[in-house]
Amino acid sequence: QVQLVQSGAEMKKPGASVKLSCKASGYTFTSYYMHWVRQAPGQGLEWMGKINPSGGSRSYAHKFQGRVTMTRDTSTSTVYMELSSLRSEDTAVYYCARVGSSSSQYDAFDIWGQGTMVTVSS
Amino acid sequence: AIQLTQSPSSLSASVGDRVTITCRASQGISSALAWYQQKPGKAPKLLIYDASSLESGVPSRFSGSGSGTDFTLTISSLQPEDFATYYCQQFNSYSFTFGGGTKVEIK
Numbered sequence: 001q002v003q004l005v006q007s008g009a010e011m012k013k014p015g016a017s018v019k020l021s022c023k024a025s026g027y028t029f030t031s032y033y034m035h036w037v038r039q040a041p042g043q044g045l046e047w048m049g050k051i052n053p054s055g056g057s058r059s060y061a062h063k064f065q066g067r068v069t070m071t072r073d074t075s076t077s078t079v080y081m082e083l084s085s086l087r088s089e090d091t092a093v094y095y096c097a098r099v100g101s102s103s104s105q106y107d108a109f110d111i112w113g114q115g116t117m118v119t120v121s122s
Numbered sequence: 123a124i125q126l127t128q129s130p131s132s133l134s135a136s137v138g139d140r141v142t143i144t145c146r147a148s149q150g151i152s153s154a155l156a157w158y159q160q161k162p163g164k165a166p167k168l169l170i171y172d173a174s175s176l177e178s179g180v181p182s183r184f185s186g187s188g189s190g191t192d193f194t195l196t197i198s199s200l201q202p203e204d205f206a207t208y209y210c211q212q213f214n215s216y217s218f219t220f221g222g223g224t225k226v227e228i229k
Contacts, residue, residue, distance in 0.1 A: 035218065037220075044209065044220060044221075044222050044223045045158075045160075045166065045209055045211075045220040045223075046220065047211075047217060047218040047219060047220060050218070059216065061217055062123070062217075095165055095166075097165075097166075100168070100171065106154060106213045106214065107171070107213055108156035108168055108171035108172075108177075108211065108213060109156070109158075109166075109168060109211075110168050110171075110177065112165035112166060112167075113165065114165060115165055
């Protein structure tokens with residue numbers, strides 16, 4: 001079945017970087033854009049950016065530009081999201097999510113990963 | 123960037139009630155709007171896409187309407203499993219903004 005499986009929880013100190021993974025299965029990896037969304041404890045959903053698994057092009061939310069890097073490995077059907085210069089406000093659950101259309105990058109997110117908790121604390 | 127304003131931020135309702143949640147965009151987004159349901163500790167689940175299209179497997183008591191700047195999610199008869207937080211999201215522009223969420227609680 002179509003699924004996204006994310007890497008495990010992380011604990012980091014302020015100023016460090018974290019790199020999360022999201023492994024896709026059950027569909028043609030290169031046909032669907034992938035996004036990253038985060039949710040701080042008790043808060044709403046925040047869009048971080050997207051990557052085209054086919055060509056590797058990416059776009060980031062203005063808030064995260066300069067701190068976030070999204071990459072992909074087509075040989076393992078995995079996308080990665082690295083966030084640098086971590087601060088306590090980055091403590092959140094991070095989700096990867098697939099766009100529901102193979103013909104448009106602008107569509108709703110139909111498949112979500114289970115989420116990865118990142119805790120930033122000294 | 124396009125802003126989405128959801129209302130109310132929370133509501134209390136009883137099983138069987140009809141529930142309506144609204145989402146207003148700061149500028150026109152045509153029908154590029156989705157609705158998600160999220161339960162505690164779980165990832166969001168897609169309910170409605172393109173403002174009014176029901177995602178496969180989602181019960182027909184959920185419906186969406188609207189276009190341009192004003193959108194509505196309606197649950198025709200609230201069921202016990204529907205108590206959750208609901209988010210709208212626009213995918214019209216560069217930034218895929220989410221609304222602030224509406225928590226539906228048991229009265």
